[in-house]
């Protein structure tokens with residue numbers, strides 16, 4: 001997978017302008033089945049930008065990022081790490097929900113490399129307009145998009161990378177990973193590890 005898309009520049013002068021443009025995006029086919037574009041949200045002056053993979057079922061319907069079960073896990077972990085979500089900007093690598101219909105349910109389907117590459121154009125716009133001090137890649141899709149394919153979550157979590165042309169990127173898991181763990185003890189351990197990862201944000205900001 002390519003890193004965040006180079007080349008064509010966005011023309012929007014503000015986040016709200018960029019958001020309005022993204023509402024009508026047809027750069028790839030994912031807009032066809034999704035309910036709406038789920039753009040990032042949060043403070044324009046955020047020092048921290050959190051980047052997930054793509055909106056889920058709940059986010060697609062609500063039109064807001066990280067409002068479903070994974071968002072609840074993220075919110076709790078941020079609180080435990082001493083970070084206010086309101087002080088962050090929260091977004092996704094891909095702005096439309098990709099899914100496979102199963103009866104009445106819509107099952108998450110991983111965006112492919114081409115979709116991620118094309119949609120990262122919007123993410124780059126968000127980062128260039130916000131200019132955060134640190135970006136947090138929540139999971140492999142965001143980490144690979146922002147840092148490159150060599151990143152592995154298991155070996156690189158809690159590491160801070162310095163990709164060319166981007167703010168420093170802290171790598172951690174996607175909170176949905178914790179939701180998929182059946183074993184309660186393991187889920188608790190992973191939750192604590194996730195909080196430790198997020199606490200790196202505060203440590204980083206305290207010295208930069």
Ligand code: SF4
Nearest residue numbers: 025027028030096119
């Ligand atoms: S997924 Fe991204 S690039 Fe594709 S249509 Fe939606 S906003 Fe545009």
